[in-house]
Amino acid sequence: MPAFFNHVFQCLWQERTKVIALMLVLALVAPQPAKAQFIDWAAIVAAINAIGTAINNVIGGGLQAINTALGAVNNILNTINSFFQTQIYPPAAINRARGVVGVVQGIYNVIRGLVNLNVASATLANPSQLENVLLSRNPGNIGQVSGRYTTVYQSLPASTDAPPAVRDMIDMTDATAEAGMKKAIAIDAAADQLMDASDQLASELGQAAPGTAPMIEAESAAMLVKAHALTQSAMAELFRIRAVDIANTGAALKFNANNASDTRRDLTNMFKK
DSSP, rough: OOOHHHHHHHHHHHTTHHHHHHHHHHHHHHHHOOOOOOOHHHHHHHHHHHHHHHHHHHHHHHHHHHHHHHHHHHHHHHHHHHHHIIISSHHHHHHHHHHHHHHHHHHHHHHHHHOOOOOOOOSSHHHHHHHHHSSSSSSGGGGGGHHHHHHHHHHOOOTTTTTTHHHHHHHHHHHHHHHHHHHHHHHHHHHHHHHHHHHHHHHHHHHOOTHHHHHHHHHHHHHHHHHHHHHHHHHHHHHHHHHHHHHHHHHHHHHHHHHHHHHHHHHHHHOOO
């Protein structure tokens, strides 16, 4: 209401010349009450009506223009709202997307069950203990790998029991095998963390408002990058294991060549005698 009165005052001020002229005319034509006469209420009412008519003529057009402008703004807002509901964020499409999220979440749950299947197969005590550590998916058990590994695969031969080259190859093979086992435990644990994060993101996405969905999608994209990095890490570990396996094959061939050379030299020396 204060804004309305301010607008009325501005309109009257702009038309002040006409208003003043009207007031002077009314003052001249209005009958002056004589002494001991009654007040002429009809004239006063007529003057008030004349003032009301003048004000209406002065600001009526402005009020009508304002009302027309407000109607146009309201139509524009209704059009924008209709566009968002039918094109940008249609409720039916949003509900379908949320339904798809629920279906995908069910698939994730099945995958999680498959990942957590018990595949332990060792039957003897020492191999079973090592296998339990390897399948624990608990990075806190990584420190137990070396002791369990040595129990099953034996320790490094003493220097009096094997040549230095053979001991080096055995040590490198054991180190790579243990590293692969430790890395597998760490990767299993990281995969569980990614699965938990995926479940949480899927749950949030199923309840997210259209305006917040892009934020969750961005977080999902970041998690996908981390998953790819984890896959690359696992692949690098496989490359290391395969490289050591190839190196061991090459070393065995070299040992055979050295043994053949030693045998040939011994035979030559024997015939010389």
